[in-house]
Structures are given as structure tokens and as C-alpha cells.
Amino acid sequence: MATVRVSQIAVSDKLCKGCYLCIWACPWNVLEISEERNWRGVKKPIATKIENCRACRLCEYYCPDFAIQVIVDEEEEKKLLEVEERYEKPWLRRIEKRNEIVSRGVWWLES
Amino acid sequence: MIPESEFENVLAKKYMRTEIMPHAFCPGCGLGIIERIILMAFEELGWDEWEKTVFVSGIGCSGWVPLYFRRDAAHTLHGRALAFATALKASRPELNVIVVMGDGDSMGIGGNHLIHAARRNIGITAIIATNMLYSLTGGQMAPTTPEGARTQTTPYGSIEPNFDLMELLKAAGATYLARWTTYHFMQAKNSLKKAVKHKGFAAIEILFQCPTYAGRYILNKPDPRDMLQWFKENSVPLTVAKKKDPEELKGKILVGEFLHRTDRVEYTEKLKELEKRAKGG
Amino acid sequence: MYVEPGIHLMQGDEAIVEGSLIAGCRFFAGYPITPATEIAERMSRRMPQVGGVFMQMEDELASILAIIGASWAGKKAMTATSGPGYSLMQEGLGYAVLTETPIVITDVQRGGPSTGLVTLPSQGDVMQARWGSHGDYGIIALAPSSAQDMFDLVIRAFNLSEEYRNPVVILADEVIAHVREPVKVPPLEEIKIVERRKPSVPPEEYIPYLPDPGEWVAPMPAFGEGYNMLVESVMHDEFGHRIGTDHAAAERTIKRVYYKIEKNVEKIAMYETELMEDAEIAVVSYGSTARTSLRAVREARKLGIKAGILRLITLWPFYDKIIEDIASQVKAIVVPEMNMGKIVREVERAAKGNAEVMSLPKVGGVLHHPDEVLSVIKKAAR
Incomplete structure (x- = not known):
């Protein structure tokens, strides 16, 4: 067992x-x-x-x-969520920032 | 319960660019295990070591390994990773510079840089991922392809003998050498930890399974599980190999720590010494 | 530490070393090659004295990758070579362009093709400097005409490379590299030096390859500063991530590395004119050829021919406008070059048929004699 x-x-x-x-x-x-x-x-x-x-x-x-x-156990589950919050999530926000800027059109493609 | 749809292993969450995963490797490719070996080593070395580590890689499947790490990484040109890394280490000796190269990358196109990095004994950790052929281009002969093996460019069987990287680097002047396979992930991790701390040129060759090409063409084992099993059954630790005669060892993979020298001074330490002399101190 | 302000008798190769140290160069990697060896030799002596690193690499392929590596380590870095080595460096040059790495490459031109005229001058690498690496990109190339120029232009080259995060090529030639001339070193405080822009946002907000609005390049952190840079040789997006088949992202990256140089030509371009105010015949020249051309123009004036000279200091990006202006003023443009005629094609294109363009090629590893240039000026004046 x-x-x-x-x-x-x-x-x-x-x-x-x-x-x-x-x-x-x-x-x-x-x-x-x-x-x-x-x-x-x-x-x-x-x-x-x-x-x-x-x-x-x-x-x-x-x-x-x-x-x-x-x-x-729950301990490990908690640790996993902590790692996600601390190491992973902060880096994901800049993707939206880039997409927003690029969707407005970048200046070097004009003319 | 953790939802499984977008789940990533805790190591990936902590160290990797999960936004660009799953990575581009084939199902069952051993490069993912090499990534894990690196991350496991740093999980034990600690976050402080991780923060002063930078990665450099060449071209080929193996060149993608560090690109998934949330760390400074340079994906350089085919074979030139060590040249980039040499300058990086010489300019910033406090950094841990880890270079990930493939077999063609390091011994084929980059062979010259490899032997000179070893000759200088510069404090770089080179992880050489060997899969016995060129896989990114579709399975052509590499300097590590066993003699007689059929690949896309050796349809009648290769007539060239393969390199023994450990002997090559020993002669060139490297000071830490180890060879493992992806089957020996724990030993490889321990070697890597030693190599990162080692002052001098350290090279770890890790044979990894390429089920798509090496598996299909060379070993006739297209299933990654069979390849790992083959690694398990065909690798001989150095300590065991010493007691066997060479005939018995034909076609076997010798694994273990091949060299650990501390008698050669590391390059950047010599550089500091040189600067003092130049300044008249 | 640095060479004292004042006038020194210096070889061109020495002047470029002293200039680069003042510009902030702290890493040099090279491989011995005639006629650029003196640069490596002097660097090996001088670099450690200023706290920099000199490395003799195993070949030119490694040399250029090394200076790119040093640049990402936060150092200003340079290499020096000649034709055969410069050919090898083309792969690394492309890498520097796509990863927007500031580096300076000095190409002391010798006669080609191949190993060629090892000890003799040439201007044969002019087009290679522009088009040598594969793909589309912008490049800056400067052509010194004297030892003084070697000193001044290497500082300018470092400044431009930092400003545009791009490789800058100094197209010297054997004559300029080996000529010994007085070089005036100004006091340090009078020398303008551009330092690298570092990101001001925290790492999680920094987008490595997306410049601020109106800018052409993003600030550049060094390795080990926590910004998690991805220096990617594969076509990449604003984060440095490989893009596979995202055509729009590829277009954004390619167009920016192309336009950031080509659209800023007015800011980058440098030239000198002499006797051009009332000129009817213009000599367009660069590098050591400009020296003999100037003599020829002065001789022509003595003969009553209204000749003038335009010396191009910036060869790439090519400054079309100055040629356009001259073409509308003069009746003929003479272009002497130590090659079979390279920049003359650009001049012809930019002149748009408004003036006759006469090529004066010279190969074999020897400078034009002023009389050769003069005879073409005379022919043009007839």
C-alpha cells in the first residue's frame, strides 16, 4: 500500500x-x-x-x-498558485500592451 | 483540484515563457527533458544563481532550448554560440554563461569555436545535446552519426566514423567533462550543478531521444519510449566500463563524469591578472 | 589613460584605436589580417590599460559574434578586418542588424577578389558594405580620408551605432590605414559621446523590440540586468519571440530595421565640399581617392576650369539629395574610384540624367594619379 x-x-x-x-x-x-x-x-x-x-x-x-x-495535497496546490502569481502572471500583461499598440498601427509602416 | 485545460508544471510557471508554450519540439523529443534538467539544477542552486545566469544557443532544434526560459538568452548563428558566449563571459565574469548546442552545431559548423573555448578554459558551461543527426533540417548525417547508419544524406550507410566529444575536449583542454543521456536525468542534473559552479570550461554531453529522425532512421525505434529504454540498456557507466574489455563496449554509450581538473586557471581570472600588469600594478 | 589632447603624429590604424577608446570602446575582438593588423596590435596593448578586454579570436566568424556578445554584455565593442575577413563577417553582420546590436566594424579595404592584393589599397568593398549580408536591412558606412578622419569618424561611428542600435562600418583602405599624419586630438570635454539608452520601465513592462512613439529603436538593457532579453536571430516579434508565419509581425520587424537607417539619412549623412559654389564640373569622391581628386580639382582651377569636389563621408545610407542638387548645378560629374565603378551607379541613379556622370575606375592596387582625374575633368569641360 x-x-x-x-x-x-x-x-x-x-x-x-x-x-x-x-x-x-x-x-x-x-x-x-x-x-x-x-x-x-x-x-x-x-x-x-x-x-x-x-x-x-x-x-x-x-x-x-x-x-x-x-x-x-492542498499545500502543493497552494504553492503552485503562489508561483503562478509571483513568477508568471506579471509577465503576461505586456502582451496586451503590445497588441494594443500594434493594433493602432505602427508609425514606421505608414508612408 | 487544479483545472487542467491551461495547466503548466510548476517549474514551467516559475522559469519559462509559458505564453509561447507548448514548445515546438516533436512529441516525445528529449530536448524538453534537457530543459527540465537545467531547471531542476537551478531549482536546487537557488534563485540567486538563476538571476545571474544567461543562456546562449546556436541553431538547430537544440538552439530552441533556452528560448523558452524567462531569462536573458541569445539565439545566435549556426555554430557561433560559443564565440558570443566567450565575449559575454570575458566582459561580465560574474555571470553564469550556459551554452546549449546540438551535435552538428558544436562539432560540425562550430567545431573550431568549441576547441578554442576549451583551449582558453573560459568559464562557460556547454550543454551539448546529441541526437546523432541533423534533425531540424530533416535527418541528415552529423559528426556524431554512427558509422554505417542510414540517414537522409547517407542512404547507403555512413562511411564516416563519428566524433568522441569527450576525448576531443579532453585533448583541447576542457576541465570538466561529463556525458549522460536523457534517461539519466538525475545524474545529468547533478553534473550540471557541478559544472555551473566549476571555474573553467565545462561540457556536458547529453544524448537525447529524437524519435522523429534518429529513432526512425538510425535506431529503428520511432517511439520515444523505446528510445529511452534503449538508452537505459545500452549505456555503461564509466566505473563499470573500466572492468570490461573494449569488444564488449562496442556500440555502447559510455556515461559518467569523464574529467574534473582544477589545475588550469580560468580565462577571466587570467584576464584580470593581465589588466593589472597592463596598468603597471 | 587616453591620448593627450594636442597634435600627434599617428598612423591611421593607431588613430582609430585612440579614437575608439575615447568613444567608450571597451571590447575588441579580431583576427590578424593585413592591412588591419596594426589595429589589433595596438588594441592588445591599449585596451587593458583602460580596463577593457582585447581578445584574439580563432577567426573572423568568431570575432564578429564576440563583439555582438560583448555589446549585449553592455560594452561598446569593435572589430577590424580586411576584405576576406569582412566576407566572413557578413553572417554576423546580419545577426547584429536583426537583433539591433550596436557594433562598429572597421574594414581596411585591400584589393580583391579573394585573397587578392594583400598589401595594396582598394575601394572594392563599397557595395558589399551595403548589400553583403542576405535579406533587407539598413546599414551605416563611413569613409575616412585621412588619419584625422580615422580618429574623428570612429567616434562618430560609435555614436551612430548607439543611437540607431545598428552596426556601423568604417570603410578605410590600406592607404589611410598606414599613412602617418598629424592628428589633432581635442580636449575630452569637447568630444560628443552618445551613451546607450537603458530602459526606464520595470522588466515586466519592457517590450524589447518596440520603440516608444516617434522613436526608431527601443532602449537596450544588458544581459544580467533582469530584463530577460531574447536576442533572436530568427525573424521575431516585438518580444523577440520567433514568429513562424506571422507575416504582419515579420513585416513590422523588417521594415523597421530597414527604415530606421534609410529614413534618417539627413541626420546621418556627412559630406564636405570644396570649390563647389560656382562649379561646372563636380568630382564626387570618397576615401583616399578624395585626396588625389582634390589635387586634380585645384589643378583644374589653375587651368581656368570651374571644377569642384564633393567628398562623401557617409557612403551608406546614400544621400541622394546632395547628388540631386549637384546634378542640377553642374554639367558633368566625375566619379573616380579604386574599383571598377561602384558608387558611380548610385550617383548616376541620384543624378536622374540632369548631368553627365563619368566613371573613372582604377584597379590593381594603386591610387589614381591626380593627372588621371585632371584629364577626365578636362574632357568633361570640353
Whole structure:
């Protein structure tokens, strides 16, 4: 029996390309290929036997696309959201700023 | 529960330009694992080290690796990454300069810069991602393609022997050398941590799976899972290899830490010394 | 630290070194090549004295990438070479253009093609300076005519490269590089030096390749300052991200690196005229050829021919307007060049048929004799 209870194994619809290295890496057969394709056309892996997961994170380590994460508990979930807030979000605003400027038309394209 | 539709791994959120991901690599490409090796190393080295790290890369699939990091990065020209990095390090010795190159990039078109960077023993960490052929252009022979292998430009089998990067760089004067595969991500991460801290030219060759071309043409293993399995079964740690005779090691990948020298002075330290002499001090 | 103000007897190659140090150059990478070797030699001695870095690279491909790297490390950087090396540098030049990296390249021209006339002068790289790298881009090229010019123009070159974030080429030739002449060094406070503009916004708001309204280039941070620059050789958008097939973003990037130079030609262009007020015959010349041309023009005046000279200091971007003006004034324009006729094509284009344009090519690694120029002036006057 696993000594840890894992609350979620998140697999990103945005990032997963369906190479299934996570399934190859998992020693406990936690993951399986889902039957349905997501909006990107990928049959992404799902944790059908999450109760077997011992959070060794080999699936994370071998995922080339940063698409999968073992989220053990609420603590880890909180940490994830904190990282998002602190390191990722501040950089996303400038995209809107650029789009707004460019949509108005840039001066060097005139004339 | 975290929603999965736009989910990114915590390392990606912390270190990467998630707005341009998913990255352009093929499904199962090992370059993503190399990215993870780098990020895992810095997760352990700490944010302060990360903040003084800059990346330089050449052209090829491997050249895209640092472009996804939220850090200063230069995507230079084919083969010229080390020239750019050399000047960067010489001008700002306090920075960690990490160069990511492919095998064609470093040993083919950039071979001259590679040996001279090693000769100078300049404090650069070179990560050489080897997939045994040119993959961005569609699978042509590279200096690391095994003799006899069929590629798009060697339809009758390659008649050229391949480079042994570790021996090449040892002779050229590098002071830290290691070779791993993407299967050995943990060992590669530990080597990288050492290399970043090492004063002198450090090179880590990481064999990675290219299922699309190397997998299909050279190994006949188009599935990335089979390629990683092959890495696992065909790599021999140096310590084990010492006890075996050369016949047994044919076609095997020797992995491990090949060299760690501390007897050669690093280039930028010599530069500082030179400046003192020039100023008459 | 710097050369004392006053008059010094200096070789052109020496003058350019001293000028560049005053301009703030703190990194030099080069590879020995005749006739530019003296620049590297003097740099190796002088650069450490001012706290800069001199590096002899393994080849010219590395030299130009090194100065681009140094520029992104926050240093003003220069390299010097001659024809064969300059050919190798074209790939790096394109990289500097697309990534908007300020660098200065001195090309001491020698006779080509190929290894060519190693020790002899030429002006054969004029078109290569404009069109040498692939794709569309703007470039600034300056042509010195004396050791004094080498000193003055290298400072101007650094200033222009910082202002427009673009490579600037100094098209010297063997004669100018090796001539020993008095060079007047003004007091430091009289020398105008442009420093690099740094971003004033926090990193999260900074858009690396989007200039402020009305500007042509964005401020430029150095590596390691937290701005997370992406110095991308692939066609990129305002963030430096690869754009794949976003044609509109590609158009924005290409047009800006082209127009930022071409549309500012009036601000960039420098020239000198002599005896042009009432001239009927104009000699348009540049580099060392301008020296013999001036002599020929003076001789022509003695013979009663109303000749004048326009010396182009900025070759690229080409200043059409000054040629247009001259063409409407004179009946003939003589263009002596140490090549088979290169700038004469630009002159012909800009003159728009308003004056007869006469090319006077000279190859083989020797300057025009003033009499050769004079005889063409005489022919034009008939």
C-alpha cells in the first residue's frame, strides 16, 4: 500500500502532446491513455489508478513538455498558485500592451 | 483540484515563457527533458544563481532550448554560440554563461569555436545535446552519426566514423567533462550543478531521444519510449566500463563524469591578472 | 589613460584605436589580417590599460559574434578586418542588424577578389558594405580620408551605432590605414559621446523590440540586468519571440530595421565640399581617392576650369539629395574610384540624367594619379 495519498495528477490539455513517456516511466501503472481526444486532438494520459501513486514523480521528470504534475495535497496546490502569481502572471500583461499598440498601427509602416 | 485545460508544471510557471508554450519540439523529443534538467539544477542552486545566469544557443532544434526560459538568452548563428558566449563571459565574469548546442552545431559548423573555448578554459558551461543527426533540417548525417547508419544524406550507410566529444575536449583542454543521456536525468542534473559552479570550461554531453529522425532512421525505434529504454540498456557507466574489455563496449554509450581538473586557471581570472600588469600594478 | 589632447603624429590604424577608446570602446575582438593588423596590435596593448578586454579570436566568424556578445554584455565593442575577413563577417553582420546590436566594424579595404592584393589599397568593398549580408536591412558606412578622419569618424561611428542600435562600418583602405599624419586630438570635454539608452520601465513592462512613439529603436538593457532579453536571430516579434508565419509581425520587424537607417539619412549623412559654389564640373569622391581628386580639382582651377569636389563621408545610407542638387548645378560629374565603378551607379541613379556622370575606375592596387582625374575633368569641360 502506498504511504502517500495523492490528491491529483494534473495533465495539461495545453501542453500534452501524447508521447506517453509518463506511462513508460511510471513503475506503478498509475496512468492510462484516455479514450477520448481533447480539443488539441491528443488522447492524454489520465490517472486511473491514482491510489497506487507514491509521488515518486518519475512521470514529471520524464515529461518533455512540462505537462504533468503530481499534486500531493492542498499545500502543493497552494504553492503552485503562489508561483503562478509571483513568477508568471506579471509577465503576461505586456502582451496586451503590445497588441494594443500594434493594433493602432505602427508609425514606421505608414508612408 | 487544479483545472487542467491551461495547466503548466510548476517549474514551467516559475522559469519559462509559458505564453509561447507548448514548445515546438516533436512529441516525445528529449530536448524538453534537457530543459527540465537545467531547471531542476537551478531549482536546487537557488534563485540567486538563476538571476545571474544567461543562456546562449546556436541553431538547430537544440538552439530552441533556452528560448523558452524567462531569462536573458541569445539565439545566435549556426555554430557561433560559443564565440558570443566567450565575449559575454570575458566582459561580465560574474555571470553564469550556459551554452546549449546540438551535435552538428558544436562539432560540425562550430567545431573550431568549441576547441578554442576549451583551449582558453573560459568559464562557460556547454550543454551539448546529441541526437546523432541533423534533425531540424530533416535527418541528415552529423559528426556524431554512427558509422554505417542510414540517414537522409547517407542512404547507403555512413562511411564516416563519428566524433568522441569527450576525448576531443579532453585533448583541447576542457576541465570538466561529463556525458549522460536523457534517461539519466538525475545524474545529468547533478553534473550540471557541478559544472555551473566549476571555474573553467565545462561540457556536458547529453544524448537525447529524437524519435522523429534518429529513432526512425538510425535506431529503428520511432517511439520515444523505446528510445529511452534503449538508452537505459545500452549505456555503461564509466566505473563499470573500466572492468570490461573494449569488444564488449562496442556500440555502447559510455556515461559518467569523464574529467574534473582544477589545475588550469580560468580565462577571466587570467584576464584580470593581465589588466593589472597592463596598468603597471 | 587616453591620448593627450594636442597634435600627434599617428598612423591611421593607431588613430582609430585612440579614437575608439575615447568613444567608450571597451571590447575588441579580431583576427590578424593585413592591412588591419596594426589595429589589433595596438588594441592588445591599449585596451587593458583602460580596463577593457582585447581578445584574439580563432577567426573572423568568431570575432564578429564576440563583439555582438560583448555589446549585449553592455560594452561598446569593435572589430577590424580586411576584405576576406569582412566576407566572413557578413553572417554576423546580419545577426547584429536583426537583433539591433550596436557594433562598429572597421574594414581596411585591400584589393580583391579573394585573397587578392594583400598589401595594396582598394575601394572594392563599397557595395558589399551595403548589400553583403542576405535579406533587407539598413546599414551605416563611413569613409575616412585621412588619419584625422580615422580618429574623428570612429567616434562618430560609435555614436551612430548607439543611437540607431545598428552596426556601423568604417570603410578605410590600406592607404589611410598606414599613412602617418598629424592628428589633432581635442580636449575630452569637447568630444560628443552618445551613451546607450537603458530602459526606464520595470522588466515586466519592457517590450524589447518596440520603440516608444516617434522613436526608431527601443532602449537596450544588458544581459544580467533582469530584463530577460531574447536576442533572436530568427525573424521575431516585438518580444523577440520567433514568429513562424506571422507575416504582419515579420513585416513590422523588417521594415523597421530597414527604415530606421534609410529614413534618417539627413541626420546621418556627412559630406564636405570644396570649390563647389560656382562649379561646372563636380568630382564626387570618397576615401583616399578624395585626396588625389582634390589635387586634380585645384589643378583644374589653375587651368581656368570651374571644377569642384564633393567628398562623401557617409557612403551608406546614400544621400541622394546632395547628388540631386549637384546634378542640377553642374554639367558633368566625375566619379573616380579604386574599383571598377561602384558608387558611380548610385550617383548616376541620384543624378536622374540632369548631368553627365563619368566613371573613372582604377584597379590593381594603386591610387589614381591626380593627372588621371585632371584629364577626365578636362574632357568633361570640353
